[in-house]
Amino acid sequence: GGIITQTPKFLIGQEGQKLTLKCQQNFNHDTMYWYRQDSGKGLRLIYYSITENDLQKGDLSEGYDASREKKSSFSLTVTSAQKNEMAVFLCASGSSAETLYFGSGTRLTVL
Amino acid sequence: SQWGEENLQALSIQEGEDVTMNCSYKTYTTVVQWYRQKSGKGPALIILIRSNEREKRSGRLRATLDTSSQSSSLSITGTLATDTAVYFCATDNYAQGLTFGLGTRVSVFP
Numbered sequence A: 001g002g003i004i005t006q007t008p009k010f011l012i013g014q015e016g017q018k019l020t021l022k023c024q025q026n027f028n029h030d031t032m033y034w035y036r037q038d039s040g041k042g043l044r045l046i047y048y049s050i051t052e053n054d055l056q057k058g059d060l061s062e063g064y065d066a067s068r069e070k071k072s073s074f075s076l077t078v079t080s081a082q083k084n085e086m087a088v089f090l091c092a093s094g095s096s097a098e099t100l101y102f103g104s105g106t107r108l109t110v111l
Numbered sequence B: 001s002q003w004g005e006e007n008l009q010a011l012s013i014q015e016g017e018d019v020t021m022n023c024s025y026k027t028y029t030t031v032v033q034w035y036r037q038k039s040g041k042g043p044a045l046i047i048l049i050r051s052n053e054r055e056k057r058s059g060r061l062r063a064t065l066d067t068s069s070q071s072s073s074l075s076i077t078g079t080l081a082t083d084t085a086v087y088f089c090a091t092d093n094y095a096q097g098l099t100f101g102l103g104t105r106v107s108v109f110p
Helices: none
Strands: A004-007 A010-013 A019-025 A031-037 A041-047 A064-070 A073-078 A087-094 A104-111 B007-014 B019-024 B032-039 B045-048 B055-058 B061-066 B071-076 B085-092 B098-099 B105-110
Touching: A004 A087, A010 A019, A019 A031, A019 A087, A019 A104, A019 B085, A031 A064, A031 A073, A041 A064, A041 B019, A041 B098, B007 B019, B019 B105, B032 B061, B032 B071, B045 B055, B045 B061, B071 B085
Parallel strands: A010 A104, B007 B105
Antiparallel strands: A004 A019, A019 A073, A031 A041, A031 A087, A064 A073, A087 A104, B019 B071, B032 B045, B032 B085, B055 B061, B061 B071, B085 B098, B085 B105
C-alpha cells in the first residue's frame, strides 16, 4: 500500500501572506489533485496534474498556484491569503479517473 | 460541470439501525463512487458502482444506481459507532478527476 503525506497539518497565516502547502505520494500515481473543503460543503477542485511538470486548473484555481516538479510531489501556493479561505486543503492521487487516494489534509487558518 | 449532490443532511441514529443516503447527479457518469471521511482524515473509497450495475454490495454496504434518474443510494445495515463519518458520492469527470457532492453527516450513537 501507499500513503499520501501532507505538510503541514495545520497552517496559520496572516491576511495577504503567501502560503505553501506540500503533498507527497508513494503510490507512483501519475495524477495528483488539490481539493478545497469548506465546512459543510463538498470538495472543490483547485488544481490537478496528470504528470510531472503538468498543471491543469480546476474550478477554484483563482488565487492559487501549483507546482509539480517531481512525480511524487505536488505543492499548492495560496498567493495572497484571505480570511474567507479558511478551509481544509486535501491532496489526492490516482492512476486513473477512478479511485482517488487522499491525504489527511492541511487546515488553513488566516488571521 | 457535473455535480453530485446528496442534499446535505445530518443523520443521527442508534447503533444497530440501518441508514440510507441518496445522491443525484446532473450529467452522464460511467461510475459512482462513495467515499467516507472520518474526523480529521481525508475521504476514503468504500464502494464503487458502475453504470452497467444496478446494485453492488460490500459487507454491510449496499449501493444502488439508477442511470435513468441519475441517482445513487448508499445503505449501511447494522450500523456501528465506527460508521460515524461524512459520506460523499462522487461522479467521474475524466478531464478533471472526480466531482464530489456536499456529503451526508452520519452520527451513530451506542
